[in-house]
Amino acid sequence: xxxxxxxxxxxxxxxxxxxxxxxxxxxxxxxxxxxxxxxxxxxxxxxxxxxxxxxxxxxxxxxxxxxxxxxxxxxxxxxxxxxxxxxxxxxxxxxxxxxxxxxxxxxxxxxxxxxxxxxxxxxxxxxxxxxxxxxxxxxxxxxxxxxxxxxxxxxxxxxxxxxxxxxxxxxxxxxxxxxxxxxxxxxxxxxxxxxxxxxxxxxxxxxxxxxxxxxxxxxxxxxxxxxxxxxxxxxxxxxxxxxxxxxxxxxxxxxxxxxxxxxxxxxxxxxxxxxxxxxxxxxxxxxxxxxxxxxxxxxxxxxxxxxxxxxxxxxxxxxxxxxxxxxxxxxxxxxxxxxxxxxxxxxxxxxxxxxxxxxxxxxxxxxxxxxxxxxxxxxxxxxxxxxxxxxxxxxxxxxxxxxxxxxxxxxxx
Amino acid sequence: xxxxxxxxxxxxxxxxxxxxxxxxxxxxxxxxxxxxxxxxxxxxxxxxxxxxxxxxxxxxxxxxxxxxxxxxxxxxxxxxxxxxxxxxxxxxxxxxxxxxxxxxxxxxxxxxxxxxxxxxxxxxxxxxxxxxxxxxxxxxxxxxxxxxxxxxxxxxxxxxxxxxxxxxxxxxxxxxxxxxxxxxxxxxxxxxxxxxxxxxxxxxxxxxxxxxxxxxxxxxxxxxxxxxxxxxxxxxxxxxxxxxxxxxxxxxxxxxxxxxxxxxxxxxxxxxxxxxxxxxxxxxxxxxxxxxxxxxxxxxxxxxxxxxxxxxxxxxxxxxxxxxxxxxxxxxxxxxxxxxxxxxxxxxxxxxxxxxxxxxxxxxxxxxxxxxxxxxxxxxxxxxxxxxxxxxxxxxxxxxxxxxxxxxxxxxxxxxxxxxxxxxxxxxxxxxxxxxxxxxxxxxxxxx
Numbered sequence: 001x002x003x004x005x006x007x008x009x010x011x012x013x014x015x016x017x018x019x020x021x022x023x024x025x026x027x028x029x030x031x032x033x034x035x036x037x038x039x040x041x042x043x044x045x046x047x048x049x050x051x052x053x054x055x056x057x058x059x060x061x062x063x064x065x066x067x068x069x070x071x072x073x074x075x076x077x078x079x080x081x082x083x084x085x086x087x088x089x090x091x092x093x094x095x096x097x098x099x100x101x102x103x104x105x106x107x108x109x110x111x112x113x114x115x116x117x118x119x120x121x122x123x124x125x126x127x128x129x130x131x132x133x134x135x136x137x138x139x140x141x142x143x144x145x146x147x148x149x150x151x152x153x154x155x156x157x158x159x160x161x162x163x164x165x166x167x168x169x170x171x172x173x174x175x176x177x178x179x180x181x182x183x184x185x186x187x188x189x190x191x192x193x194x195x196x197x198x199x200x201x202x203x204x205x206x207x208x209x210x211x212x213x214x215x216x217x218x219x220x221x222x223x224x225x226x227x228x229x230x231x232x233x234x235x236x237x238x239x240x241x242x243x244x245x246x247x248x249x250x251x252x253x254x255x256x257x258x259x260x261x262x263x264x265x266x267x268x269x270x271x272x273x274x275x276x277x278x279x280x281x282x283x284x285x286x287x288x289x290x291x292x293x294x295x296x297x298x299x300x301x302x303x304x305x306x307x308x309x310x311x312x313x314x315x316x317x318x319x320x321x322x323x324x325x326x327x328x329x330x331x332x333x334x335x336x337x338x339x340x341x342x343x344x345x346x347x348x349x350x351x352x353x354x355x356x357x358x359x360x361x362x363x364x365x366x367x368x369x370x371x372x373x374x375x376x377x378x379x380x381x382x383x384x385x386x387x388x389x390x391x392x393x394x395x396x397x398x399x400x401x402x403x404x405x406x407x408x409x410x411x412x413x
Numbered sequence: 414x415x416x417x418x419x420x421x422x423x424x425x426x427x428x429x430x431x432x433x434x435x436x437x438x439x440x441x442x443x444x445x446x447x448x449x450x451x452x453x454x455x456x457x458x459x460x461x462x463x464x465x466x467x468x469x470x471x472x473x474x475x476x477x478x479x480x481x482x483x484x485x486x487x488x489x490x491x492x493x494x495x496x497x498x499x500x501x502x503x504x505x506x507x508x509x510x511x512x513x514x515x516x517x518x519x520x521x522x523x524x525x526x527x528x529x530x531x532x533x534x535x536x537x538x539x540x541x542x543x544x545x546x547x548x549x550x551x552x553x554x555x556x557x558x559x560x561x562x563x564x565x566x567x568x569x570x571x572x573x574x575x576x577x578x579x580x581x582x583x584x585x586x587x588x589x590x591x592x593x594x595x596x597x598x599x600x601x602x603x604x605x606x607x608x609x610x611x612x613x614x615x616x617x618x619x620x621x622x623x624x625x626x627x628x629x630x631x632x633x634x635x636x637x638x639x640x641x642x643x644x645x646x647x648x649x650x651x652x653x654x655x656x657x658x659x660x661x662x663x664x665x666x667x668x669x670x671x672x673x674x675x676x677x678x679x680x681x682x683x684x685x686x687x688x689x690x691x692x693x694x695x696x697x698x699x700x701x702x703x704x705x706x707x708x709x710x711x712x713x714x715x716x717x718x719x720x721x722x723x724x725x726x727x728x729x730x731x732x733x734x735x736x737x738x739x740x741x742x743x744x745x746x747x748x749x750x751x752x753x754x755x756x757x758x759x760x761x762x763x764x765x766x767x768x769x770x771x772x773x774x775x776x777x778x779x780x781x782x783x784x785x786x787x788x789x790x791x792x793x794x795x796x797x798x799x800x801x802x803x804x805x806x807x808x809x810x811x812x813x814x815x816x817x818x819x820x821x822x823x824x825x826x827x828x829x830x831x832x833x834x835x836x837x838x839x840x841x842x843x844x845x846x847x848x849x850x851x852x853x854x855x856x857x858x859x860x861x
Contacts, residue, residue, distance in 0.1 A: 019448075021426050021795040049715065057725060061716035066785045068792030087792055116724065119683075119733030123753035126579050126681040229680040231573040264481070264493035264503060274490070277549065277562025280571035300574050332498030339500010339519045342450050347799040 001355065001365055002188075006196055010204045012180040013355060013365050014188060017348055023091055023184020024349035025084040025098075028360035029176040031075075033210050034145055036168070037160045039117075039153035044168050045073035045080060046113050052104035060097065069094045071101070077146055077289040079360065080172060085349050088185055095198040102173060103201055107165045114157045121150035128400050129300065131225055132234035136398035139223045140238050140294055144214050177206045181356030181365075183348040214292035216240065217394045222411060225400040233303045233401035237313055238296035241390050244288040244361060250374035251386040252286055252295070257333045258325060258383075259316060260284035260297060262340060265332075267320075268297060272312045278305050290361075295390065303405035310397070310409070321387045324380045338372050415647060422818045424808075425825050426798035431808065432639060433818055439627030439657050441812060442646050444639040445804050452635035453801035454530050455515035456538050457809040459660060460623035462509045462601045463743070471568070471603015472611060472619050474507040478564050479616060480514065481505075482547035484540040489547055492533050499526055502802075509597050510695075510743045511813045514538065517802045520635060527637060528645065535649035538629065541620065545613055554609040568608050575602065579854055580751070582677070583685045587749075587852035590675050591689045592666045595744060627657040630812040634801040665744050666691060668848035674763070676853045678860045683733060684756040685854040688766060690843055692739065692746035696815040701746060702827045703839040705739045706786040710778045710836075711769065712737030712750060716785070718773070719750070723765055731758045731765060743814045748843060756856050763853075767846055774844050777837030790828050 001015040035041050049071075050057045064071060069086040071094065082102075086094040124130055134149030141147030180199065182191055217240055242248055260268035260283045272282045282299040297317075299309045325333075345351035345368075358367035399411060406412040416437050421430040427445060434442040461473050483489035496503050501518035514537065516530050549563030559566075575581045585600050592598035631646060633639070668691050693700035712719040712735060719735045734753040740746055750770075754762040778786075797803040811818045820827075 019428060020799070022792070022799070058716065058721055061714065061721075062785070065714050065716040065789060066781070068788045087795065115730050116733075119730060119753075119755075123683045123685075123733045126683055126685075128577050227680065231576040232570070263497045263501075265490065265497045270490070273567055277564065277566030278570070280567055280574055300577075301570060302573060332494065335498050336500055340502070342500065342519050343502065343517070346449070346451060346801075 004192060006180075006199060008200060008203060010178060010180060010199060010202060011359070012182065012195060013359055014191060015183045015351065015355070016185065016188065017183060017351075018185050020185045020348050021087055022085055022348060023088055023182070023186060024347075024352040025095070026181045026349070026352040026356045027082040027178055028356055029080045029082070029172050029178040030360070031079055031211070032176065032207055033171070034212050036164055038148055038156035040160055040164055040168050041075045041080065042153060043110065043113055043117060043157060043160055044107075044165050044172070045075050046117065047107045047110060047165060048073050048101045048105050050109040050113055051106050052100045053106060054104065055100065057109065060101065063093075063097060067093050069097065071098055077287075078291070080176075081353070083349065083353070091184075091186070091191075092194060095194055099198040099201075105169065107162055107169065110160065110162050110165055114160070117157060118154050121154050125150055128227055128230050128232075129234050131227075132236055132398050132400035135223055135225055135400070136236035136238060136296065136396065139221055139398055140217065140240060140396040141214055141292070144212060146214060146289060146291065174203045175205045175207060177360075178202065178204045179356060179360050181352040181359065183352040183355075209290070211291060214240070217396060220394045220396070222397040222399070224406055224411060225398075226403045226406065227400050228402045230303065230401055232300045233306050233309075233399060233405060235299050235301070235306065235309055236296055236398045237310070237395055238294050239390055239393050239395050241286065241293035241295040242288070243290050243293050244363070248386045248389070249288065250371060251378045251382050252288075252390075253337050253375060254330070254333045254378055254383060255320065255387055256284050256286045256295065257337045258329065259320065261286065262336055267316050268313075271316060272299060272309065276308070276312065278309055278312065303401045304408065306399065306401060306405055306409035306411065317391050321384065321391050324384050327380070330378075330380055330383065334375055334378070337375055341368065341372070414644060417647070423822045424798070424804075425821070426795050427804070431818065434643065436626070436647065438652050438655075439625070440650055440652065441630040442643065443630060443632045443808050443812060443818065444637075445632070445634040445808060446636065446639070447634050447801050447804060448636045449801070450520050451517055451801050452520050452527055452530070452633070452637065453515060453517045453805040454527070454534055454631075454633055455513055455805045455809060456534065456629055456631045457511050457513040457813045458624055459511060459628040459813050461507055461511050462599050463596050463663065464623060464661070465596055465599060465603075469607065469611065469615060469619065470599045471601070471607050472616060473512055474602050475564075475568055475608055475611065476616050476620055477505045477507045477512050477514075478568055479543045479548060480537055480541045482544060482564070483542055484536045485542060486536055486540070487533065489544070492537055495533060496530060501530070507601055509601060511809070513809055513813075515802065515805060524637070524642075527635075527642065531642075531645060531649050535646075538624065539650065539652065543613060543616060543620075548613055548616070551610045551612065554605045557609075565608055568602070569605050572602055572605055572608070579679065579681055579685045582679065583687050583852050583854040586675055586677055586854070587687045587689045587850055590673060590852065591691065591747065591850045595663055595666045597742060597744065622658055625655055625658040626652045628660070630809065632805045632808050632812070634805045634808075663744055668845075669850065671847050672849045672851065674851045674853065676855060678855050678857045681854065681856050684754045684759055684762070684856070686752050686754065686762065687852050688750040688770070689850045689852070690748040690848055692748050692843055694745050695741040695743050696820070698820050698823065698827050699831070699835070700839055701739075701741060702790075702824075703831050703835045704746065704748060704843060705790060706783070706828075706831060707773070707778070707836055707840055707844070708737040708739045708748060709786040709789055710782045711773060713789070719766070719769055722769060727765070729758070729761075731755055731762050735766070741810070741814065756859055759853065759855065759859075763851060770844055770846055770849070774840045774846075777833055777840060780833065783831070783833055783836065787828050787831070791825060794824060
């Protein structure tokens with residue numbers, strides 16, 4: 001893997017993987033400002049595929065499908081990621097399309113796109129699990145863009161004007177800090193020529209992050225959704241956590257591994273599923289967003305088990321805060337977490353996403369190696385101390401269930 | 414070394430041919446060489462809901478859960494803990510024609526991870542003890558007084574989870590109406606009544622009848638020396654003279670002669686529907702590929718007909734989502750059209766889809782659509798050859814559902830050889846609107 005800076009100053013990393021039929025090009029572009037309107041960045045990413053000055057949406061879709069080219073733009077919490085994937089022989093065509101959509105998107109179809117987005121989101125929200133999950137984010141990131149879910153976008157998307165979108169698009173094109181990662185089977189000189197040609201008109205500026213800070217959770221909070229026909233209660237419980245730059249990052253990865261991010265041998269899985277038969281799905285998750293991370297535990301369970309499940313969460317969280325893990329469990333968790341990391345870069349696309357992300361965050365594409373060393377050096381004491389530090393903060397709970405069971409569990413009265 | 418028959422198959426996008434070994438006992442072993450740091454080890458068993466009846470529906474999947482509950486050598490949990498502590502992903506899946514168990518694990522040094530995985534994996538497949546205390550006591554689902562909940566409850570929670578998923582609900586509704594007699598009509602996961610009461614003995618008997626050497630294919634994908642590991646696999650997979658089973662053949666259903674519409678209701682805000690058709694047998698590669706292409710043209714991706722005509726061009730925005738799918742099954746695949754729509758426009762939604770189906774049956778597809786579908790299918794295959802787990806799954810599918818891997822060798826060629834006439838013929842034979850079963854899930858407020 002090596003670095004290369006394009007003539008326009010955009011930093012690039014390039015990795016050759018021989019004998020791979022499909023290559024991947026990824027661009028991370030930073031979001032440094034709050035969206036002027038709710039859902040603005042989301043609709044913008046969708047509109048990149050809805051027509052340019054020279055091609056209609058259908059022509060773009062045809063061109064991509066004829067060449068089996070996948071191009072997508074996803075809005076994440078802290079950045080927009082553009083992903084391009086194609087058979088090696090089609091890389092030039094893929095980059096031509098990408099250049100066209102970035103430079104020439106008209107955003108003319110914004111009203112139609114808003115209708116489509118509202119429809120898709122309404123369909124998604126017929127999932128009770130998603131409703132409870134979005135309610136969790138809404139509560140833990142109250143009044144913050146991180147907490148915006150599909151419902152907020154449905155309610156506000158019609159306020160967005162074409163001018164808003166053009167402005168946001170210009171911001172991404174001309175100002176947002178960005179970097180490019182390319183992984184595939186190609187000659188370095190060839191790929192550099194292609195990047196110089198197709199990315200020439202973009203600019204990258206590393207301006208200050210002007211986004212609103214996340215408000216601290218000061219009191220424990222429970223937010224409920226009553227759904228009378230739910231066969232399962234959907235329960236999310238979470239805490240505000242630090243981001244990837246934290247010195248506790250490696251320890252948090254291990255806490256997550258031990259508690260429930262990873263397979264069939266984690267504590268939550270063994271206690272709540274295997275021993276107590278409370279659920280099919282029970283897990284933990286950690287999302288290290290830049291402005292504020294969050295650590296959550298989740299269970300989908302028969303509604304009459306709400307109280308037992310919450311108590312089960314409490315027992316496991318208290319245990320990890322107060323009792324040191326055994327040497328064996330720590331060692332297993334380290335090997336588990338380190339071993340699993342190979343999965344995150346098994347394909348050219350996955351490798352480009354991961355290494356590009358580290359480079360984008362300023363951690364360096366080789367951060368994975370540092371992280372492995374950091375994980376190895378976490379001690380039992382550090383683990384307990386990290387658990388105490390964050391899990392003793394007030395938590396947020398989101399539950400969806402029939403009213404009767406929320407009352408029985410003492411959550412509604 | 415025991416007598417063993419070796420064949421080879423060229424696998425598109427892999428560096429070396431895939432090696433297939435058939436042992437005298439009937440157990441098959443497949444090696445696929447893939448450079449990189451990960452290994453995938455799996456065993457595919459030729460059983461699933463296809464071998465179930467109304468009394469034991471769900472037993473294949475329940476057994477799959479119970480296979481993780483320990484052996485004479487390794488207690489419950491040891492398998493998961495040992496392998497996950499080395500970074501492995503372990504799991505299993507049950508479907509209509511097969512059940513498979515897999516481990517994907519970093520190679521590590523000195524083949525240690527491979528050897529240990531193989532030992533644990535083979536032991537789990539050959540010697541499950543299924544302890545009573547892990548299954549949990551049988552109970553009355555309508556009056557459960559059980560204090561200690563075990564695996565029965567885990568599977569019942571999985572059933573509950575699926576009941577809250579609108580797409581799963583509409584699929585199940587469609588599936589049970591698509592067939593009249595074939596076991597495919599049953600939901601793979603079964604139901605709460607059966608899972609809460611089925612006896613351990615029945616589960617063990619089912620295991621004995623179906624987990625036989627001729628029904629199992631073990632697949633290894635990764636950067637390994639296969640000559641070295643073949644004897645190890647034969648040693649670990651010691652079936653000790655276990656008898657082979659004869660797999661029952663099932664009568665294949667014929668499509669209905671007039672469009673069937675079934676409707677159910679739920680507390681949802683949008684409408685969900687699925688059109689379903691019976692397709693070709695999985696081993697009829699030419700027709701299955703033609704049907705896959707038909708589905709690609711009709712409803713996969715933003716350039717597809719359904720997306721362009723029903724999402725992009727429909728001024729009234731009747732649809733929120735519309736796409737197609739093709740599922741391959743031994744006794745005949747399924748063609749699906751899935752849609753989410755505004756509930757007030759249900760009749761119009763159904764008509765609009767019907768019009769598109771009638772059009773493709775009448776006119777076939779264009780040369781450009783054919784070219785596009787061929788490229789997409791080839792690229793999708795290239796994508797599936799990027800990870801050891803997907804290579805393992807593709808091999809497992811062909812070995813288990815089609816009984817041979819040679820089809821994979823010819824897959825790219827089969828794609829190339831499909832003509833416009835093939836597609837038109839497949840469309841008119843399989844997509845006739847009179848053969849369609851349409852399942853609809855509507856918001857309760859629309860209940861008459």
